[in-house]
Amino acid sequence: MKAADLGAFMQEHQGRIYNAALNLLQNQQEAEEITQDVFLDAYNKQQSFKGDASISTWLYRIAVNKCIDILRKKQRRLQWQQPFKWMAGETLLPTAATDFVHPGIVAENKEKAAILYKALLHLPVNQRTAYLLHDTEHLSYKEISEVLETSIPAVESLLFRARQNLRKSIEHYYKD
Amino acid sequence: MKKEQWVDAVIDSTRRLTPAGTNPFWVVRVQQKIKQQQETKQAVIPAKWVYTAAACFAALLVLNILSFSNTAGKSSKNNIQSVMQQYGFMQTDYYFLDPSTR
Numbered sequence: 001m002k003a004a005d006l007g008a009f010m011q012e013h014q015g016r017i018y019n020a021a022l023n024l025l026q027n028q029q030e031a032e033e034i035t036q037d038v039f040l041d042a043y044n045k046q047q048s049f050k051g052d053a054s055i056s057t058w059l060y061r062i063a064v065n066k067c068i069d070i071l072r073k074k075q076r077r078l079q080w081q082q083p084f085k086w087m088a089g090e091t092l093l094p095t096a097a098t099d100f101v102h103p104g105i106v107a108e109n110k111e112k113a114a115i116l117y118k119a120l121l122h123l124p125v126n127q128r129t130a131y132l133l134h135d136t137e138h139l140s141y142k143e144i145s146e147v148l149e150t151s152i153p154a155v156e157s158l159l160f161r162a163r164q165n166l167r168k169s170i171e172h173y174y175k176d
Numbered sequence: 177m178k179k180e181q182w183v184d185a186v187i188d189s190t191r192r193l194t195p196a197g198t199n200p201f202w203v204v205r206v207q208q209k210i211k212q213q214q215e216t217k218q219a220v221i222p223a224k225w226v227y228t229a230a231a232c233f234a235a236l237l238v239l240n241i242l243s244f245s246n247t248a249g250k251s252s253k254n255n256i257q258s259v260m261q262q263y264g265f266m267q268t269d270y271y272f273l274d275p276s277t278r
Binding site: 006007010011014015016018019022032035036039040043044102103104105106109112113115116119135136163166167170171173174 | 179182183185186187189190191192193194195196197198199200202203205206207209210213
């Protein structure tokens with residue numbers, strides 16, 4: 001692929017990559033930067049694409065790895081700021097008191113979606129990624145397993161635990 | 177029951193999600209970054225040369241340290257001996273206790 005061919009390639013895939021990054025990071029500016037970095041990496045490392053998975057899965061893998069790096073950096077920074085909360089381990093602590101809502105959410109669902117996005121911040125990074133790839137990006141178990149470089153039963157288990165933990169987190173926001 | 181229904185509604189709130197729009201100028205930005213990369217790549221010295229130069233400097237440094245450590249001990253000994261000789265400290269007859277034996 002030449003730099004000139006990149007335009008059509010990006011037009012085809014950037015929407016999905018941007019939306020996945022936006023859901024994971026809950027930050028438009030970071031998602032924009034990640035999307036551009038993904039295509040820059042894809043261009044530079046195009047020889048490493050072996051064709052064993054689809055090109056979109058490969059792009060998702062690059063994007064997810066970059067997002068996880070950012071989330072872990074944020075988590076580390078937060079742990080330094082809150083030394084007694086480091087015991088939370090892999091659980092992603094809420095990075096800020098954000099009221100993020102995806103711009104594509106229907107107006108009537110905005111309040112509920114804000115709660116869902118807040119609850120998602122409490123999920124461990126791998127559960128959160130698997131949940132978002134399945135429920136918002138509509139990837140199959142096989143595709144998720146390729147993106148996360150794990151087995152299909154592991155993805156099923158991740159999704160099961162993600163849903164359980166998510167329900168528990170959401171229940172805290174319930175008001176009678 | 178009411179609570180469970182509410183939780184289900186929250187989870188389902190992202191089901192009818194319209195994908196967020198992207199900016200067509202991202203392509204231009206990425207192409208610009210690629211162009212910048214290619215320009216800087218031309219100015220970069222090949223890694224082989226960098227490693228060779230680093231190895232030469234390291235070898236020179238080791239040689240310097242070795243030669244310094246070899247000569248430093250010897251010269252200091254010689255200097256002390258020459259000073260001792262110059263001041264007559266090598267002659268032990270000054271140290272006899274009985275002055276009549278001089």
